[in-house]
Amino acid sequence: MSGSGVAENAARCSDDAHRAVGRRPAAGPCWSRNGACSPVIRAVGRGLDDNVVVGSRLVGIATPAAPGSVRLDTGAPRAHPGVVAAPAPLDIPARLRAAGCVFAEDEAAVLWASAQDAEHLESLLTRRLTGEPLEQVVGWAEFSGLRIRVGPGVFVPRRRTEWLVVQALAGLRETPGRPAVLDLCCGSGAVSAALAAASGSRPIEMVAVDCDPTAVACATHNAPTATVLVGDLYAPLPVAWRGRFDIITANAPYVPTDELVDLPSEARLHEPPTALDGGRDGLDVQRRIVAGALEWLAPSGRLLIETGRHQADRTAGLFRAAGLTATVSTDDEIAATVVIGSRPPAPAPARDHRP
Numbered sequence: 001m002s003g004s005g006v007a008e009n010a011a012r013c014s015d016d017a018h019r020a021v022g023r024r025p026a027a028g029p030c031w032s033r034n035g036a037c038s039p040v041i042r043a044v045g046r047g048l049d050d051n052v053v054v055g056s057r058l059v060g061i062a063t064p065a066a067p068g069s070v071r072l073d074t075g076a077p078r079a080h081p082g083v084v085a086a087p088a089p090l091d092i093p094a095r096l097r098a099a100g101c102v103f104a105e106d107e108a109a110v111l112w113a114s115a116q117d118a119e120h121l122e123s124l125l126t127r128r129l130t131g132e133p134l135e136q137v138v139g140w141a142e143f144s145g146l147r148i149r150v151g152p153g154v155f156v157p158r159r160r161t162e163w164l165v166v167q168a169l170a171g172l173r174e175t176p177g178r179p180a181v182l183d184l185c186c187g188s189g190a191v192s193a194a195l196a197a198a199s200g201s202r203p204i205e206m207v208a209v210d211c212d213p214t215a216v217a218c219a220t221h222n223a224p225t226a227t228v229l230v231g232d233l234y235a236p237l238p239v240a241w242r243g244r245f246d247i248i249t250a251n252a253p254y255v256p257t258d259e260l261v262d263l264p265s266e267a268r269l270h271e272p273p274t275a276l277d278g279g280r281d282g283l284d285v286q287r288r289i290v291a292g293a294l295e296w297l298a299p300s301g302r303l304l305i306e307t308g309r310h311q312a313d314r315t316a317g318l319f320r321a322a323g324l325t326a327t328v329s330t331d332d333e334i335a336a337t338v339v340i341g342s343r344p345p346a347p348a349p350a351r352d353h354r355p
């Protein structure tokens with residue numbers, strides 16, 4: 001999951017994170033998680049026209065453009081299915097701001113664009129004002145440039161997990177033929193969808209597993225070319241697939257149980273505990289994933305697990321104890337940490353010293 005414990009999970013949006021999406025530094029409490037802005041707002045932020053005045057009022061409407069992108073228009077009402085082509089009530093940003101939302105104007109634009117009519121807008125707004133993640137309210141999150149469906153009660157993919165995708169893609173590039181990828185704890189299927197999309201014309205065999213049927217329903221939608229299975233880690237996989245996977249990715253829950261209480265309420269109240277709770281030290285699910293990996297990895301396959309910055313050494317230790325190599329790969333900008341391992345190289349054959 002996202003979090004390496006509370007420090008990373010509970011962080012407010014940093015000023016840098018705000019600048020990264022072209023906004024002013026945070027002036028107050030922010031609902032964003034993990035010190036990185038909401039995936040929806042990032043999408044909108046990137047689409048902001050330089051001329052848009054961002055102030056105390058709604059500046060335009062966000063209209064769904066191509067899948068995976070959001071365009072923020074500035075002004076003229078549009079006839080667009082699903083978009084309210086009238087000025088949004090000006091008190092919406094104010095109500096959002098009063099509730100502690102730093103990106104009030106942007107969130108108002110997203111809510112407005114998602115509403116069928118005024119009544120629907122009010123119901124979306126009410127859900128947001130009571131703390132439900134914006135992504136669950138509008139039903140999607142931006143991840144690796146894709147628009148990922150996220151239903152109520154489903155873990156919202158975090159920006160930091162894009163690093164897991166980047167590292168898995170590096171592994172895929174070194175894999176000949178048609179690679180087989182297993183995405184454990186797939187949640188909404190964000191990682192699977194991103195890998196399938198990024199591999200482009202080179203098809204990959206994608207398998208995704210999650211124990212939560214609600215998440216699996218989202219993953220089936222988001223990664224339509226993947227085989228998505230419900231169950232406990234490797235349990236739903238056919239025995240015949242042992243030794244088959246070139247890449248295994250996992251963003252499993254890794255928040256230590258004691259630290260769950262310190263998570264932002266968006267996560268604590270609106271994401272299932274099974275998506276967050278990693279047990280006493282946060283590594284319970286990772287431990288089981290690593291223990292089973294050698295059985296399912298192809299001979300030169302790689303295991304990649306997202307973990308917390310402060311847990312990385314212990315996650316790497318699990319890899320080594322299971323007979324895998326372990327390298328810790330980080331991206332400070334998005335506070336991402338991934339441990340990557342594979343089977344150690346076979347020892348060189350002993351020299352024959354006979355004359």
Ligand SMILES: C[S@@+](CC[C@H](N)C(=O)[O-])C[C@H]1O[C@@H](n2cnc3c(N)ncnc32)[C@H](O)[C@@H]1O
Pocket residue numbers: 001002155156157158161184185186187188189190191209210211212215231232233250251252253254274275276285
């Ligand atoms: C932190 S979320 C990550 C979801 C997704 N990989 C992502 O990055 O957005 C962890 C996911 O692991 C799933 N999960 C937890 N324990 C599991 C288990 N034993 N077997 C399969 N899935 C599990 C949860 O249902 C949840 O969807």
